[in-house]
Amino acid sequence: MTTLHHTAMPTAHGSEVLSEGRVRARRRRTAADLLEAAAVASVVAVAGLFLLDTGAQALSTGNAASRLIGWGRLTGLVGTALLLLQLLLAARLPIVDRTYGHDRALVAHRRLSRVALPLLLAHGAALILGYAALDHLSWATGWLVEAVRLLGGAEPDMLTAFIAMALLVLVAVTSVRAARRRTSHETWHLVHLAGYVAVGLSLPHQLSAGTDIAGHPLTQLVWTALYAATAGAVVVFRVLVPLIRSTRHRLVVESVIDEGPGIVSVVVRGHALHKMPVRAGQFLHWRFLTPGLWAAAHPWSISAAPDGRTLRLTVRHIGDHSRRLSHLQPGTRVVVEGPYGAFTTERRTRRRVLLVAAGIGITPVRAIAEELAGAPGTRDGDVTVVYRGADEHSMALRDELEHLATSAPVTLHLLTGPSVSGSWLPTTTGHRPADAEALTTLVPRLSEHDVYVCGPPAWMQLVRRSLADAGVPRHQVHDERFGW
């Protein structure tokens, strides 16, 4: 029996599940559960302590005005707690990045704003209307009179609170999709930083005019903990870590390579780069300290597996900023934030890996392919790259991938042709089952693969649909969303 079992091993090997990958996946799910439970608990604690204290009375007794004020207090507390969670999601906490990936954390950040902002607007409106009613002002003009009265000093720290609200609205308005398309990344980013100012400016009125925090020991404790955790995370992971990392590695531009029409690679070298915890598939926020470029940091994936001496990024010109990269001089200092992203082989749970990329989404895929090709356990047929582009001449890094395919156990499929509506493939009938079928033909034993997908969001959606149709379990599909 034992012998039989052992002889059966090699054949089972091909579809082998990588147990470390499974363990890591399980740990990630546990971490996700704990993080989400902690987030819910913090909001419940804030709301529960409010209700316990005087909130339940305020909401359930008294006249319309005092109830309105009660709701105003509650929405303010919960809205602010959610706002702090939003900041935590964007604070580049390593555990958040490892668990969800930077892209998904930012999706959650965005979704939370759709709850937090309305709550905070309701907070302001309810309190202004509530006070107006309490002062027997008319509904038609009372809100205006009351707002002026509040700003005039009827309650302390109202000016900063009103400014904070206005800043939050500004941040939200510049972030809706329609506005994002018309604003440059630099402007948007600068405005977004006003969000921190808003959170800071809102603090005084919470302690002076607010009746639910100061003087209520337990609420004060929860509130302080939330603020301290957020401020600490932002300072440490958004300021200190990038600063220390950039200082330590002393990154400079080594060379700039023209990769064809509209595509440029930048090679950056640095000190003790083998000690930077960067993996193939991740990205960094790059800031080149040269006139015209220093003001903004951009997220770009590294396009080659890190070799411990240099990092390479490959960029397609989409704005003035990226166009200026081609004129970078060797020796230019570089400051980075990162690396970020969970689109790495950490996520791998299967021996076989399929990498699917379109357009400039090839950059992290190219790095992962290189890492897998060089890994000792990789065998023929383990790694497949499917690369979708308009035509062979415009496909970035095509030569390198072809070289990889001839020298290493990597199978490469270049799929070229104009985009087809409703399909992620160039030549299909455009029907949904046909895409899945084409992919199954292209990649034997498809469902035994871990699949890494990177490309435009709409295109990735179609790929994910095909993978699901072809029976690839969802937990084996990993993607990186370029939200910019």
Add this chain to the structure above:
Amino acid sequence: MRRRSAALTAVLGTVALAVSWRAGTAVAATDAALPAGVEVVAPVQDTTPAGAPTSATAGTSPTSTGRTPTAKSKAQPVTTRRIRGALVRTPYGNVQVRATVRGTQLLDVVAVHLTDANDNSRSISAAAAPVLRREALTAGSARIDTVSGASYTSAGYRASLQAALDAAAR
């Protein structure tokens, strides 16, 4: 989040909020007469100074022991007491009054503490206090009207004074 953890979190969160609501409204039920956010946080306190003359009925000694029970009840001494009313919490700060009573008759009332959450509430309560005092002394009870613009101060004042008068009647 995995389905089971999500369900557990949802249940625990809902229970925590429901318990908070029940506990929060239970307090409200005992203070049904008080508006939202106004609650009694400390009971009344008899602060009659120890050495002060407590007897206003001259010639009788309230501490003499030789009296018959009937005589005692008939000529019960009318004492003047200073009673600190309940400490009442409002969203704008605590309110507490001190009532001077003879028997159950209200002689005087002064504010020990008034709403003072901020400059605005301080000025509101400073303006409202004399009005409330005059009304209380005129009515001889805690049945006083709310001073417009100072609803919480008025409610607190009423509640604190009523508690003091209740104590005096006991």
